[in-house]
Amino acid sequence: MAQGQKAPAMNDPRYGAAGEIAALPEAKLIEILKDSSATFFAKAKACQRLAAVGGPSAVPALAALLPDERLSHYARTGLEPIPDPAVDDALRSALSRLKGKLLVGAINSIGVRKDAKAIDALSKLMYDRDAEVARAASAALGRIRPGA
Amino acid sequence: MPTDETLSRRGLLQRTAAAPMIVPASVLGLAGATPPSDRVTLGGLGIGSRGTRDLQSFLAQSDVRFLAICDVRNERREAVKSMADKKYGNGDCSMYSEQEELWARKDIDAVLIATGDRWHAPLAIMTGNAGKDVYCEKPCSMTIAESRALAVNFQRNGRVYQAGTQRRNGINFNTAFDLARSGKLGKVHTLHAEAGPGDRWPPATTHAWLPEEPEPPKQVVDWDRWLGPAPWRPYNSQYVQGKWRGYFDFHGGGILEWGAHTVDLCQWAAGMDGTAPVEYDPKGMGSDTPYSIECRYANGLKLVIRDKGFMGLGSCAFRMEGDAGFVETADGGKVEVPADLKSQAKDATREEAGEATTRHVRDFLDCVKSRRPARANALAAAQTHIACHAAYIAFQLGRKLRFDPATDTFIGDEQANRMRSRAMRDGWRV
Numbered sequence: 001m002a003q004g005q006k007a008p009a010m011n012d013p014r015y016g017a018a019g020e021i022a023a024l025p026e027a028k029l030i031e032i033l034k035d036s037s038a039t040f041f042a043k044a045k046a047c048q049r050l051a052a053v054g055g056p057s058a059v060p061a062l063a064a065l066l067p068d069e070r071l072s073h074y075a076r077t078g079l080e081p082i083p084d085p086a087v088d089d090a091l092r093s094a095l096s097r098l099k100g101k102l103l104v105g106a107i108n109s110i111g112v113r114k115d116a117k118a119i120d121a122l123s124k125l126m127y128d129r130d131a132e133v134a135r136a137a138s139a140a141l142g143r144i145r146p147g148a
Numbered sequence: 149m150p151t152d153e154t155l156s157r158r159g160l161l162q163r164t165a166a167a168p169m170i171v172p173a174s175v176l177g178l179a180g181a182t183p184p185s186d187r188v189t190l191g192g193l194g195i196g197s198r199g200t201r202d203l204q205s206f207l208a209q210s211d212v213r214f215l216a217i218c219d220v221r222n223e224r225r226e227a228v229k230s231m232a233d234k235k236y237g238n239g240d241c242s243m244y245s246e247q248e249e250l251w252a253r254k255d256i257d258a259v260l261i262a263t264g265d266r267w268h269a270p271l272a273i274m275t276g277n278a279g280k281d282v283y284c285e286k287p288c289s290m291t292i293a294e295s296r297a298l299a300v301n302f303q304r305n306g307r308v309y310q311a312g313t314q315r316r317n318g319i320n321f322n323t324a325f326d327l328a329r330s331g332k333l334g335k336v337h338t339l340h341a342e343a344g345p346g347d348r349w350p351p352a353t354t355h356a357w358l359p360e361e362p363e364p365p366k367q368v369v370d371w372d373r374w375l376g377p378a379p380w381r382p383y384n385s386q387y388v389q390g391k392w393r394g395y396f397d398f399h400g401g402g403i404l405e406w407g408a409h410t411v412d413l414c415q416w417a418a419g420m421d422g423t424a425p426v427e428y429d430p431k432g433m434g435s436d437t438p439y440s441i442e443c444r445y446a447n448g449l450k451l452v453i454r455d456k457g458f459m460g461l462g463s464c465a466f467r468m469e470g471d472a473g474f475v476e477t478a479d480g481g482k483v484e485v486p487a488d489l490k491s492q493a494k495d496a497t498r499e500e501a502g503e504a505t506t507r508h509v510r511d512f513l514d515c516v517k518s519r520r521p522a523r524a525n526a527l528a529a530a531q532t533h534i535a536c537h538a539a540y541i542a543f544q545l546g547r548k549l550r551f552d553p554a555t556d557t558f559i560g561d562e563q564a565n566r567m568r569s570r571a572m573r574d575g576w577r578v
Binding site: 001009010014017018019022043044045048052053070072073076077079080082083086101102104105108109111112132136139 | 293354355357358359360379380381384398471562563565566567570571572573574575576577
């Protein structure tokens with residue numbers, strides 16, 4: 001229990017509390033992401049757990065949430081640490097489909113992963129009309145090619 | 149009458165660099181006051197209970213002028229403004245709800261950051277990159293990656309950074325260091341750092357969410373900005389009232405809570421400010437207390453992070469053991485040594501021990517003026533936090549980890565390497 005916590009914690013009617021979701025295997029976590037009846041809470045917790053246990057099979061379900069206004073960051077939370085090039089492919093592919101802050105988030109994740117294959121796309125985005133996007137692309141390029 | 153802005157230390161230095169100027173004696177402080185040219189102008193970001201203690205130490209310094217508070221909570225903006233205005237007998241303290249407004253103030257030299265942990269590293273980095281010197285409360289980062297970014301950014305931007313690890317300037321802790329460095333303990337082989345006692349600061353954090361409550365108006369609490377780089381979750385008033393600790397998204401648990409101080413003391417005492425241990429072996433898993441993480445540096449020196457087993461000298465206990473003796477001290481001020489070393493180890497009174505924050509603030513201000521690295525500079529803070537995060541990761545995984553401090557990488561453990569960073573919310577990055 002967290003410091004001073006008095007109220008009961010949130011849970012999902014089907015998948016339970018955070019601890020129960022964290023104990024699920026990867027396949028079940030992916031199922032939550034695809035379940036239209038699962039709550040935002042359950043999907044968020046599944047994404048966070050996939051950051052620890054997700055592999056290539058989790059990438060499509062996580063990537064499908066990148067355009068979701070509320071879950072996009074959680075999807076990136078799951079994707080960023082997965083050591084598989086499928087994540088880089090998915091993030092690069094999302095660049096043409098995302099806009100605004102969700103696009104900024106995807107660019108930031110590409111920078112964290114230092115995906116050299118994204119250099120061309122980021123070089124174009126560095127001149128995007130959205131200043132936040134342009135700044136993010138510039139920062140990501142700096143991470144991929146420090147000193148360039 | 150010139151305003152503080154036109155006569156700030158920064159402004160005067162800029163102008164005098166271009167041309168000599170003649171100023172009245174009062175401006176030079178000849179009447180006994182600190183002249184504006186020697187004054188450090190300060191702003192605050194997120195000043196709650198601990199931040200108020202820091203701010204009191206700053207306000208007590210005659211060469212500090214606190215000019216503005218930025219906070220996402222209106223009640224904190226008002227409270228801090230009231231504190232500053234009362235001190236100066238005016239109504240001049242500015243209030244902002246967005247940090248960009250504070251950064252835009254060219255007359256502010258330095259910023260005190262005392263938000264929750266989730267904001268510490270990104271805010272410190274952005275504030276430093278905006279040209280301000282930074283005093284930032286601990287724990288200074290949420291991840292290994294944030295810790296490294298902190299060190300790299302401050303090395304690049306050249307700003308002075310002081311972590312709020314004030315025990316580096318604590319009289320009794322300094323006595324212990326001096327004793328070890330004098331060789332009186334013989335060859336030091338083991339360091340002990342108290343982690344937050346598990347019954348008060350459990351090492352593990354929870355992924356739970358509190359139930360949703362109606363979100364207050366943005367001008368009362370800007371919930372989105374309170375969360376900042378942390379994952380979005382529904383509003384609950386308990387979080388913003390200071391009960392955010394213990395939640396994984398906002399807090400590093402008991403190891404970071406006190407390790408930020410005590411592991412920091414070990415790093416400093418051992419002369420390891422540029423590195424971190426290479427092994428982390430958790431013991432006593434499965435309960436909040438007792439527990440320990442036995443660490444080893446590349447040169448063989450042991451560091452034991454544990455929550456129990458100290459001599460009861462107060463919180464944040466720190467102990468060094470050598471082949472000729474030991475020294476242990478804590479917040480109570482007493483310095484315990486073997487009988488033959490008693491004459492070498494003077495206790496600090498409780499009052500003297502309690503002056504650590506003021507001494508630490510003074511150290512920061514002196515470094516703002518001299519441009520020397522502060523005692524708890526960004527690199528030192530980063531390495532301490534990297535060690536603490538690595539220990540916490542070993543604790544969470546429940547297995548011994550090997551770590552390469554040159555690359556901030558765990559050797560042969562993919563799952564541990566995944567835990568070195570967390571995706572920041574859209575729009576934030578370090």
